[in-house]
Amino acid sequence: MVTMREVAERANVSIATVSFVINGTKRVAPQTRARIEAAIEELDYRRNVVARALASSRTRILALLHPDLEIRPNATVIQFVMSAAHGARERGYDLVLWPVNDDEQMSHLLAGGLVDGALLMEVQIRDSRVDRLIASRVPFALIGRTEDDDLPFVDIDFTATIDEAVGHLRSYGHQHIALVTQRTKAAPENEPGRIMRAESAYLHAMAALGRPPVVVTVEGTSAGGREAARTLHERFPGTTAVILLNEGASAGLVKGTRELGLTVPGDLSVISASTTRELGEMIEPSLTVMAAPAPELGRLAADALIDQLEGVQDAPPHILIPCTLVPGESVGSPRLPDETAKRATRNADGR
Amino acid sequence: MVTMREVAERANVSIATVSFVINGTKRVAPQTRARIEAAIEELDYRRNVVARALASSRTRILALLHPDLEIRPNATVIQFVMSAAHGARERGYDLVLWPVNDDEQMSHLLAGGLVDGALLMEVQIRDSRVDRLIASRVPFALIGRTEDDDLPFVDIDFTATIDEAVGHLRSYGHQHIALVTQRTKAAPENEPGRIMRAESAYLHAMAALGRPPVVVTVEGTSAGGREAARTLHERFPGTTAVILLNEGASAGLVKGTRELGLTVPGDLSVISASTTRELGEMIEPSLTVMAAPAPELGRLAADALIDQLEGVQDAPPHILIPCTLVPGESVGSPRLPDETAKRATRNADGR
DNA sequence: CTGAAAGCGCTTACAG
DNA sequence: CTGAAAGCGCTTACAG
Numbered sequence: 224m225v226t227m228r229e230v231a232e233r234a235n236v237s238i239a240t241v242s243f244v245i246n247g248t249k250r251v252a253p254q255t256r257a258r259i260e261a262a263i264e265e266l267d268y269r270r271n272v273v274a275r276a277l278a279s280s281r282t283r284i285l286a287l288l289h290p291d292l293e294i295r296p297n298a299t300v301i302q303f304v305m306s307a308a309h310g311a312r313e314r315g316y317d318l319v320l321w322p323v324n325d326d327e328q329m330s331h332l333l334a335g336g337l338v339d340g341a342l343l344m345e346v347q348i349r350d351s352r353v354d355r356l357i358a359s360r361v362p363f364a365l366i367g368r369t370e371d372d373d374l375p376f377v378d379i380d381f382t383a384t385i386d387e388a389v390g391h392l393r394s395y396g397h398q399h400i401a402l403v404t405q406r407t408k409a410a411p412e413n414e415p416g417r418i419m420r421a422e423s424a425y426l427h428a429m430a431a432l433g434r435p436p437v438v439v440t441v442e443g444t445s446a447g448g449r450e451a452a453r454t455l456h457e458r459f460p461g462t463t464a465v466i467l468l469n470e471g472a473s474a475g476l477v478k479g480t481r482e483l484g485l486t487v488p489g490d491l492s493v494i495s496a497s498t499t500r501e502l503g504e505m506i507e508p509s510l511t512v513m514a515a516p517a518p519e520l521g522r523l524a525a526d527a528l529i530d531q532l533e534g535v536q537d538a539p540p541h542i543l544i545p546c547t548l549v550p551g552e553s554v555g556s557p558r559l560p561d562e563t564a565k566r567a568t569r570n571a572d573g574r
Numbered sequence: 575m576v577t578m579r580e581v582a583e584r585a586n587v588s589i590a591t592v593s594f595v596i597n598g599t600k601r602v603a604p605q606t607r608a609r610i611e612a613a614i615e616e617l618d619y620r621r622n623v624v625a626r627a628l629a630s631s632r633t634r635i636l637a638l639l640h641p642d643l644e645i646r647p648n649a650t651v652i653q654f655v656m657s658a659a660h661g662a663r664e665r666g667y668d669l670v671l672w673p674v675n676d677d678e679q680m681s682h683l684l685a686g687g688l689v690d691g692a693l694l695m696e697v698q699i700r701d702s703r704v705d706r707l708i709a710s711r712v713p714f715a716l717i718g719r720t721e722d723d724d725l726p727f728v729d730i731d732f733t734a735t736i737d738e739a740v741g742h743l744r745s746y747g748h749q750h751i752a753l754v755t756q757r758t759k760a761a762p763e764n765e766p767g768r769i770m771r772a773e774s775a776y777l778h779a780m781a782a783l784g785r786p787p788v789v790v791t792v793e794g795t796s797a798g799g800r801e802a803a804r805t806l807h808e809r810f811p812g813t814t815a816v817i818l819l820n821e822g823a824s825a826g827l828v829k830g831t832r833e834l835g836l837t838v839p840g841d842l843s844v845i846s847a848s849t850t851r852e853l854g855e856m857i858e859p860s861l862t863v864m865a866a867p868a869p870e871l872g873r874l875a876a877d878a879l880i881d882q883l884e885g886v887q888d889a890p891p892h893i894l895i896p897c898t899l900v901p902g903e904s905v906g907s908p909r910l911p912d913e914t915a916k917r918a919t920r921n922a923d924g925r
Numbered sequence: 926c927t928g929a930a931a932g933c934g935c936t937t938a939c940a941g
Numbered sequence: 942c943t944g945a946a947a948g949c950g951c952t953t954a955c956a957g
Contacts, residue, residue, distance in 0.1 A: 625934035
């Protein structure tokens with residue numbers, strides 16, 4: 224391995240001068256600089272990242288902390304991870320993936336001095352990991368928000384997203400709109416913030432509409448989606464449209480609805496919020512989705528953290544971006560009441 | 575930040591002895607050890623990972639090198655990434671995600687001394703990144719294989735997987751089985767090895783069956799899947815079953831087939847090989863899949879690399895695991911020829 | 926504009 | 942069983 228000392232010897236300068244050239248930290252005479260650059264070139268020298276980190280007490284490594292994704296990876300999350308990694312690299316940082324589930328383990332990792340900053344995913348309304356992060360004094364940015372809106376975060380604007388979804392359905396004439404959310408194993412106050420925020424936006428919208436809200440909570444799986452379809456059909460038969468905040472249950476909801484002998488969007492219009500365009504295309508009929516701004520948010524999260532590390536920033540960043548409506552074939556006008564009745568009669572006739 | 579020196583002072587020993595206790599590298603008298611452990615506890619000391627790395631010239635960081643996944647993440651890949659990260663952590667290593675596309679950039683990263691070893695994904699039959707890796711002298715393991723089977727690798731056993739898929743279809747009576755693969759922008763010799771290997775296994779199987787092979791190559795998207803459906807219908811109308819080696823096109827193939835007025839599995843049986851169970855459940859009808867052993871392989875890849883780093887191993891690991899058949903509803907018996915004819919007549923009648 | 930030297934916080938032969 | 946000391950390869954005041 225070529226060291227800075229060897230470069231210095233070949234260029235007849237001190238290692239300090241070599242360091243100044245490499246980092247651009249000090250003015251160096253043109254001829255000297257040229258000699259050094261030549262030596263670097265000839266020896267194919269690369270600076271040792273670890274030594275630099277120790278000497279400068281900055282590692283240029285960022286940690287991406289996330290709960291265990293091994294079981295049910297979802298497309299939105301991976302888009303986020305990848306774009307954050309890209310964003311970091313472009314600014315000269317590397318992103319380490321740290322799957323941590325318990326706080327204890329997290330504190331150990333942060334205390335090791337390996338990372339300059341951390342990005343936290345799947346933030347809960349009350350999140351003990353955030354307390355650990357603050358205690359560790361490692362700079363961080365959240366993907367999502369806790370109760371405390373003052374911490375640096377980037378997040379999906381769920382209020383605007385749900386409002387747009389409701390507006391889209393209303394423009395087709397829907398009044399009876401249900402919300403399907405995702406069940407988590409966490410206590411209510413430890414739920415991901417997105418569920419709470421989306422639900423409250425939905426409740427507001429229904430209040431404005433003067434209709435009773437219908438919220439169904441199921442697992443984020445195909446089976447969960449089917450369960451939601453049955454629940455809606457049996458317990459809330461007047462429902463004409465559904466907004467999903469449950470990526471994993473989207474396909475199951477459509478399948479389940481059709482298994483009940485109903486059609487999408489004939490009997491039930493469906494919008495899946497905070498997911499990917501690709502998911503919409505995979506399903507039959509193509510799902511109308513609100514595409515999550517995961518690629519943008521990943522980059523912005525990396526930028527927000529790095530700005531903080533480099534002191535480029537004044538106030539803690541609070542970035543909100545809504546999802547984008549991508550129309551598919553799963554939204555249509557609701558049946559008129561008499562039409563529904565006629566259809567029911569036909570069904571009763573055995574056809 | 576608490577340093578080892580402070581621990582040593584508090585315990586009245588040298589920093590060397592503290593180091594021995596922390597790393598278990600040398601025998602230390604019980605009382606001395608107890609004093610040191612107490613001091614560590616009281617001061618809440620954590621060893622500085624960067625200093626350790628510089629002194630020991632080992633960073634315990636592993637790089638996961640992958641091409642740009644930002645655009646089209648797929649479920650199998652993310653399962654792999656996550657399980658590799660977990661496997662590494664359990665053995666005291668951290669996995670860094672490095673999205674690199676050009677070789678030049680990769681060489682720079684490897685030369686920095688930040689990583690002890692590398693895992694390379696999406697390996698091509700001839701892969702210049704592998705040459706770079708060898709030149710950099712950084713230990714590595716491949717996910718996939720090049721032409722050269724002697725390098726350390728873990729991979730899906732595509733031969734066994736395709737054989738099992740063909741066998742499954744034959745047990746239903748299928749003889750006219752097509753293969754749908756994925757188009758890449760790479761030159762043929764730079765294609766991912768999986769395509770070549772799956773294709774050759776398929777060709778062997780068809781030769782054994784005494785049937786002409788039909789291979790259709792499309793993009794790994796919904797649109798690609800539709801294109802495959804049309805191509806099969808127009809150019810190879812005798813086809814009764816398809817094996818997909820194209821995760822992203824699976825849903826589109828089924829949708830496209832139904833748009834042509836055909837049914838799955840009535841007119842066409844479908845198996846999607848090397849994907850996830852979840853994908854199968856999302857589609858209607860549920861797809862019969864060959865589930866990729868991504869979680870196992872991720873762990874095994876991490877283990878193989880770490881064994882190498884720690885000298886635990888004799889020969890370079892060559893690990894092959896086949897996919898697992900997960901029956902869905904997309905495979906059935908082919909229509910008998912006369913049945914097909916009758917149906918065609920019915921269709922011609924306008925019904 | 927350039928250099929000598931201290932220091933980052935550890936590990937690891939080497940001595941005793 | 943324990944310690945003094947060199948060294949890992951850089952960065953960074955401090956002098957000149």
